[in-house]
Amino acid sequence: MSELKGAAIFGQSGGPTSVINASAAGVIQEALKQGCITKVYGAAHGIKGILTEQFYDMSEEDSYELDLLKTTPSSALGSVRYKLKKAEDDDTDYKRMLEVFKKYDIRYFFYNGGNDSMDTCNKISKYMQNSGYECRVMGVPKTIDNDLWGTDHCPGFASAAKYVATSTMEVYHDARVYDTGMITILEVMGRNAGWLTAATALAAYKGNGPDLIYLPEIPFDMNKFIEETSEIYKKNGKVIVAVSEGIKDKDGTYISEYGSDTAKTKDAFGHAQMGGLAATLANIAKEKTGAKVRGIEFSLLQRCATHWGSLTDVNESYMAGQMAVKYAAEGKTDYMVAFERAEGTEYKCNIKLINLTEVANTEKKIPREWINAEGNGLTQAFIDYALPLIQGESHPPLENGLPRFAKLKKVLATK
Amino acid sequence: MSELKGAAIFGQSGGPTSVINASAAGVIQEALKQGCITKVYGAAHGIKGILTEQFYDMSEEDSYELDLLKTTPSSALGSVRYKLKKAEDDDTDYKRMLEVFKKYDIRYFFYNGGNDSMDTCNKISKYMQNSGYECRVMGVPKTIDNDLWGTDHCPGFASAAKYVATSTMEVYHDARVYDTGMITILEVMGRNAGWLTAATALAAYKGNGPDLIYLPEIPFDMNKFIEETSEIYKKNGKVIVAVSEGIKDKDGTYISEYGSDTAKTKDAFGHAQMGGLAATLANIAKEKTGAKVRGIEFSLLQRCATHWGSLTDVNESYMAGQMAVKYAAEGKTDYMVAFERAEGTEYKCNIKLINLTEVANTEKKIPREWINAEGNGLTQAFIDYALPLIQGESHPPLENGLPRFAKLKKVLATK
Numbered sequence: 001m002s003e004l005k006g007a008a009i010f011g012q013s014g015g016p017t018s019v020i021n022a023s024a025a026g027v028i029q030e031a032l033k034q035g036c037i038t039k040v041y042g043a044a045h046g047i048k049g050i051l052t053e054q055f056y057d058m059s060e061e062d063s064y065e066l067d068l069l070k071t072t073p074s075s076a077l078g079s080v081r082y083k084l085k086k087a088e089d090d091d092t093d094y095k096r097m098l099e100v101f102k103k104y105d106i107r108y109f110f111y112n113g114g115n116d117s118m119d120t121c122n123k124i125s126k127y128m129q130n131s132g133y134e135c136r137v138m139g140v141p142k143t144i145d146n147d148l149w150g151t152d153h154c155p156g157f158a159s160a161a162k163y164v165a166t167s168t169m170e171v172y173h174d175a176r177v178y179d180t181g182m183i184t185i186l187e188v189m190g191r192n193a194g195w196l197t198a199a200t201a202l203a204a205y206k207g208n209g210p211d212l213i214y215l216p217e218i219p220f221d222m223n224k225f226i227e228e229t230s231e232i233y234k235k236n237g238k239v240i241v242a243v244s245e246g247i248k249d250k251d252g253t254y255i256s257e258y259g260s261d262t263a264k265t266k267d268a269f270g271h272a273q274m275g276g277l278a279a280t281l282a283n284i285a286k287e288k289t290g291a292k293v294r295g296i297e298f299s300l301l302q303r304c305a306t307h308w309g310s311l312t313d314v315n316e317s318y319m320a321g322q323m324a325v326k327y328a329a330e331g332k333t334d335y336m337v338a339f340e341r342a343e344g345t346e347y348k349c350n351i352k353l354i355n356l357t358e359v360a361n362t363e364k365k366i367p368r369e370w371i372n373a374e375g376n377g378l379t380q381a382f383i384d385y386a387l388p389l390i391q392g393e394s395h396p397p398l399e400n401g402l403p404r405f406a407k408l409k410k411v412l413a414t415k
Numbered sequence: 416m417s418e419l420k421g422a423a424i425f426g427q428s429g430g431p432t433s434v435i436n437a438s439a440a441g442v443i444q445e446a447l448k449q450g451c452i453t454k455v456y457g458a459a460h461g462i463k464g465i466l467t468e469q470f471y472d473m474s475e476e477d478s479y480e481l482d483l484l485k486t487t488p489s490s491a492l493g494s495v496r497y498k499l500k501k502a503e504d505d506d507t508d509y510k511r512m513l514e515v516f517k518k519y520d521i522r523y524f525f526y527n528g529g530n531d532s533m534d535t536c537n538k539i540s541k542y543m544q545n546s547g548y549e550c551r552v553m554g555v556p557k558t559i560d561n562d563l564w565g566t567d568h569c570p571g572f573a574s575a576a577k578y579v580a581t582s583t584m585e586v587y588h589d590a591r592v593y594d595t596g597m598i599t600i601l602e603v604m605g606r607n608a609g610w611l612t613a614a615t616a617l618a619a620y621k622g623n624g625p626d627l628i629y630l631p632e633i634p635f636d637m638n639k640f641i642e643e644t645s646e647i648y649k650k651n652g653k654v655i656v657a658v659s660e661g662i663k664d665k666d667g668t669y670i671s672e673y674g675s676d677t678a679k680t681k682d683a684f685g686h687a688q689m690g691g692l693a694a695t696l697a698n699i700a701k702e703k704t705g706a707k708v709r710g711i712e713f714s715l716l717q718r719c720a721t722h723w724g725s726l727t728d729v730n731e732s733y734m735a736g737q738m739a740v741k742y743a744a745e746g747k748t749d750y751m752v753a754f755e756r757a758e759g760t761e762y763k764c765n766i767k768l769i770n771l772t773e774v775a776n777t778e779k780k781i782p783r784e785w786i787n788a789e790g791n792g793l794t795q796a797f798i799d800y801a802l803p804l805i806q807g808e809s810h811p812p813l814e815n816g817l818p819r820f821a822k823l824k825k826v827l828a829t830k
Contacts, residue, residue, distance in 0.1 A: 297714075305582070400621075403585075405623070
């Protein structure tokens with residue numbers, strides 16, 4: 001394909017991870033190198049920044065600070081949860097976007113996010129195509145939930161998994177300190193897919209993990225939970241249970257909603273807000289067993305702990321961003337960059353491209369055969385899958401004993 | 416003093432820290448070297464293990480595993496919360512302990528713990544003296560609360576502080592990801608003294624910390640909290656508040672107990688809701704400001720996160736254990752090992768000894784002049800105090816991307 005000269009814009013979308021900025025560094029640093037890319041813009045708060053012409057000139061940033069993005073948590077440019085309407089129903093936002101793209105001669109659009117964001121990316125891509133405006137659109141995946149379709153795994157998952165597994169091992173030790181009984185409930189993020197909760201099985205694999213793991217892939221049965229927990233409690237005195245925030249009963253009701261009515265507040269995408277599940281289950285376990293209980297929610301910590309990242313994840317996340325730019329410069333468009341695991345015993349991750357249409361809004365869940373027959377733990381197949389991803393240690397450089405995170409100048413672009 | 420030949424016993428007591436095992440390593444490895452010490456026992460669950468003759472022969476352990484104790488969280492020998500009665504009132508336990516000491520010819524007793532444990536240590540020391548049984552008794556301090564009297568700081572505090580400050584910095588970034596308002600409440604351990612909550616000021620010192628810090632040293636005023644939070648919310652849209660679990664109102668009622676009234680709302684199963692302090696305050700902030708809120712409890716994570724320890728703390732904790740043994744071997748008894756900060760600009764920590772009678776049950780709180788005039792933050796004096804303590808990084812060796820913690824054989828001692 002012929003060379004396409006023009007500016008590039010990059011945006012971050014959805015809930016952050018501890019490595020979404022590593023992908024940002026990959027996109028920005030590679031885009032600054034490409035001769036066909038005349039300007040590199042970073043959108044403030046994803047497409048919201050495009051719609052409002054709030055974006056930064058990334059050439060103004062120090063390269064040291066861009067490097068630091070690899071170990072800086074959260075979305076350095078700001079993120080957004082903004083659902084684009086279907087262009088057929090209301091094309092206001094699309095028209096506005098096209099206007100902005102034309103004004104700044106934006107010919108490259110890179111969008112970094114999860115399921116909803118890939119849907120956004122897909123819609124924009126199709127709109128630009130239908131409008132006859134040449135713009136290469138590439139999605140860069142990210143989500144601690146690891147639930148994007150068509151990729152072996154998602155940037156962000158492994159670092160969260162390493163943090164969750166390590167913290168579980170540490171809590172396992174702490175919860176055994178007294179010779180009295182105790183039931184500990186660990187609540188892990190993951191609305192519809194249990195990948196991150198399953199990561200606690202890595203701690204179990206090391207001999208310091210949960211006795212029971214409940215995933216959203218398997219309908220949650222309160223009586224079964226009480227039975228299984230009580231049995232282990234009677235036998236061992238200590239029980240550790242990991243649960244996904246998104247576990248639902250057979251009727252599809254979130255167990256976290258059992259706890260309160262207020263949890264029915266929905267976010268912009270219509271998802272129910274989660275929270276308080278660990279406390280709810282701990283309370284029930286206490287009532288049924290008389291045990292001392294503790295509910296622990298990994299909360300935001302699990303998605304922003306760059307101090308304990310997977311180096312594999314950081315490198316792959318950077319590569320995902322970098323390759324999105326390289327492929328676009330070569331003429332590719334309308335794809336999401338994805339990971340493919342090479343055959344063989346040694347772990348190797350290759351890049352492939354998936355059509356945005358295919359990936360948008362399709363969720364990848366844990367295969368049933370990776371979950372044990374009882375539906376309360378993982379099999380070796382999951383361990384074999386996850387273990388290579390958490391290898392290597394990444395943490396920010398330290399100044400005075402504490403992390404030194406990137407500080408961007410954020411110079412607003414002007415026309 | 417003349418050489419005293421005999422066995423040594425060591426016990427861990429109270430809530431664990433991420434470095435209490437570093438002190439254990441210091442005591443055990445030094446005791447195994449001392450010629451005057453004929454046997455080294457590790458008591459299972461502190462004095463409970465002595466009373467029941469459940470203790471391990473530490474010479475049976477591999478030296479590699481003992482080294483690993485420096486980076487293994489929780490109490491490897493098991494801990495206990497056991498309040499000894501005054502010997503004048505009931506000397507049953509004391510008599511039993513003397514019997515066991517005589518049976519195993521125990522002439523050295525090392526006890527590792529916080530305020531209550533130093534009280535236990537003191538009582539045992541005095542009883543042995545009064546019984547005319549020669550036994551050298553040394554307390555080794557530990558507590559993430561940092562509230563032991565007579566020592567510049569306590570082993571365990573700095574690692575917890577480093578973890579809390581780092582996690583606060585990370586959450587600070589995460590909580591700024593969207594361009595919508597949000598109030599985040601961080602709940603930190605510390606029942607009567609606010610040292611660990613104050614550690615969030617280190618994050619603020621780095622520019623990524625809480626706007627408001629409420630400590631148990633200052634009576635908590637709900638209206639002031641609402642006013643101060645609302646004001647910052649109106650101005651900045653983002654508010655981060657750090658609170659100590661032990662904040663109390665002017666009448667001495669724990670704010671965490673306020674929650675239990677509103678938390679009496681029953682869930683679908685008719686269980687009362689367990690409301691943590693962070694959740695309670697977050698709810699109140701939400702009600703008053705309409706903001707999106709999030710309550711985060713660092714929970715057990717803050718006291719067992721060896722993956723992000725302070726190397727200064729690990730080394731000092733080891734040294735505290737080691738020096739307790741050296742001093743005892745030299746003839747010292749009835750003391751707690753304590754830290755003294757050397758004069759001068761460069762940080763240096765020396766060991767001193769404090770009479771157990773003096774230290775027992777006296778709590779050290781944050782000096783009023785280290786807290787700002789408004790009572791909602793710390794002054795530079797606290798930063799100057801705390802910053803040297805969190806220097807240097809310590810984490811366990813990794814195997815397959817996850818920590819390798821010590822595995823003790825725990826061979827029960829026999830007579």
